[in-house]
Amino acid sequence: MAELDISELGPQADGIHRSAQDPVYIDRALPGEKVRADVQRGSGGVLRGELREIVTPSPDRIAAPCIHYDVCGGCSIQHASEAFYRDWKTGVVRAALAREDLSPETWLDPVFIPAATRRRATFVALKKNGRVTLGYFRRRSHQIAEITDCLIVDPAIMALRTQLSVALVPILQDGKQADIFVQVVEGRSEIVITGPMGGKGGMDLAMHEAFASLIRDAKVSRISWRTREREAPEVLLEAAPLLAPFNAITVTLPPLAFLQPTKVGERTLVDAVMAGIPQRGKFADLFSGCGTFTGAMLERGRVDAFDGNEAAVKALSKAGGQKALKAVQRDLFHDPLQADELSAYAAVVFDPPRAGALEQARVLANTEVPRVIAASCNPATFARDARILVEGGYRLETVKIVDQFLWSQHVELVAVFSR
Numbered sequence: 371m372a373e374l375d376i377s378e379l380g381p382q383a384d385g386i387h388r389s390a391q392d393p394v395y396i397d398r399a400l401p402g403e404k405v406r407a408d409v410q411r412g413s414g415g416v417l418r419g420e421l422r423e424i425v426t427p428s429p430d431r432i433a434a435p436c437i438h439y440d441v442c443g444g445c446s447i448q449h450a451s452e453a454f455y456r457d458w459k460t461g462v463v464r465a466a467l468a469r470e471d472l473s474p475e476t477w478l479d480p481v482f483i484p485a486a487t488r489r490r491a492t493f494v495a496l497k498k499n500g501r502v503t504l505g506y507f508r509r510r511s512h513q514i515a516e517i518t519d520c521l522i523v524d525p526a527i528m529a530l531r532t533q534l535s536v537a538l539v540p541i542l543q544d545g546k547q548a549d550i551f552v553q554v555v556e557g558r559s560e561i562v563i564t565g566p567m568g569g570k571g572g573m574d575l576a577m578h579e580a581f582a583s584l585i586r587d588a589k590v591s592r593i594s595w596r597t598r599e600r601e602a603p604e605v606l607l608e609a610a611p612l613l614a615p616f617n618a619i620t621v622t623l624p625p626l627a628f629l630q631p632t633k634v635g636e637r638t639l640v641d642a643v644m645a646g647i648p649q650r651g652k653f654a655d656l657f658s659g660c661g662t663f664t665g666a667m668l669e670r671g672r673v674d675a676f677d678g679n680e681a682a683v684k685a686l687s688k689a690g691g692q693k694a695l696k697a698v699q700r701d702l703f704h705d706p707l708q709a710d711e712l713s714a715y716a717a718v719v720f721d722p723p724r725a726g727a728l729e730q731a732r733v734l735a736n737t738e739v740p741r742v743i744a745a746s747c748n749p750a751t752f753a754r755d756a757r758i759l760v761e762g763g764y765r766l767e768t769v770k771i772v773d774q775f776l777w778s779q780h781v782e783l784v785a786v787f788s789r
């Protein structure tokens with residue numbers, strides 16, 4: 371066992387011990403602490419320390435509020451004071467920008483979304499000997515920890531989880547794992563099962579009854595299923611459509627639709643994006659999803675929305691009706707909008723996945739689009755894309771940090787650029 375001084379937090383919120391050799395990453399250690407840990411080389415040759423004892427605790431250390439904290443791999447940093455946590459989260463964004471030699475003209479006040487607001491969760495389920503374990507993966511493990519009380523999610527999701535742990539018994543195959551995605555939207559909920567289900571003969575009576583009980587007793591609006599990730603889910607039962615109101619439009623969501631993880635976070639991001647949008651004009655919403663920003667932008671003019679996901683684009687198209695909206699399916703990594711197309715817009719919004727919008731940023735940097743607004747869930751790829759825009763002559767006016775991923779290493783932001 372080694373005694374290690376922790377100097378900083380790493381990208382996964384684990385403590386880092388620096389020595390003459392490689393850094394050692396120690397889960398749940400805080401800067402300023404001296405800890406005892408068993409050190410081993412993990413995957414990729416990285417040195418990892420298993421925390422055994424905190425010799426000198428940080429003054430910022432607190433008792434983690436969750437009863438599952440010791441086993442659950444879901445939250446990475448519940449053991450730090452709120453002040454430390456907030457400082458660290460904003461520091462992650464500031465450091466990512468500083469690495470690209472960037473700083474906005476104005477840092478807007480950050481927003482920290484509270485617990486019990488997450489409206490989507492993916493549980494892992496395993497049926498063994500007629501009993502279903504339903505929870506999240508354990509820390510750095512593929513074993514499942516039964517989670518009966520998750521502090522970050524909407525309590526409606528945990529209430530549904532209790533009913534699911536019974537209803538899934540006749541549905542799941544013994545010894546086989548499945549993912550159970552739950553999303554609660556405006557008081558209605560959907561379930562998407564990914565993995566093997568049922569016996570050899572397909573759906574039997576007991577399964578039918580279990581699904582029906584979820585719809586009837588647990589008031590689930592829709593249940594869908596797919597055998598593996600990347601497949602489109604098949605709707606098995608639908609009692610009512612899942613409707614998402616996005617300002618000027620209401621979208622009937624397809625199964626597994628991307629939504630911002632919290633409603634309050636969605637409102638915060640929409641307000642931050644709209645602060646960068648002119649009062650009237652024609653706009654583009656790139657990586658639009660089902661239209662979180664499109665709906666608000668439509669209140670100020672015409673909007674062309676682009677996304678790679680066919681189901682999302684179809685749903686948005688339908689919601690647009692006769693309104694001033696055109697929704698287009700397009701792969702913006704391989705086929706970004708070109709300068710001649712972009713010249714039509716008074717403002718362009720882009721909100722890519724974690725990989726960022728490298729190709730689109732390269733084209734945007736060489737246009738005269740007056741305002742560009744970026745939403746991002748990855749400060750590193752955002753900073754890379756922002757550098758490209760700034761080198762193309764854009765000013766980075768504002769950055770607003772929105773922490774929608776409480777107690778994790780993830781953080782979101784909205785940035786406004788202008789020419």
Ligand SMILES: C[S@@+](CC[C@H](N)C(=O)[O-])C[C@H]1O[C@@H](n2cnc3c(N)ncnc32)[C@H](O)[C@@H]1O
Pocket residue numbers: 628629630657658659660661662663676677678679682700701702703704721722723747
């Ligand atoms: C972070 S989500 C944002 C969605 C939307 N702006 C919202 O707030 O609800 C990222 C979106 O990028 C889309 N996407 C992922 N890869 C893409 C690609 N190569 N081309 C176009 N869209 C893509 C996804 O379908 C998803 O809707």
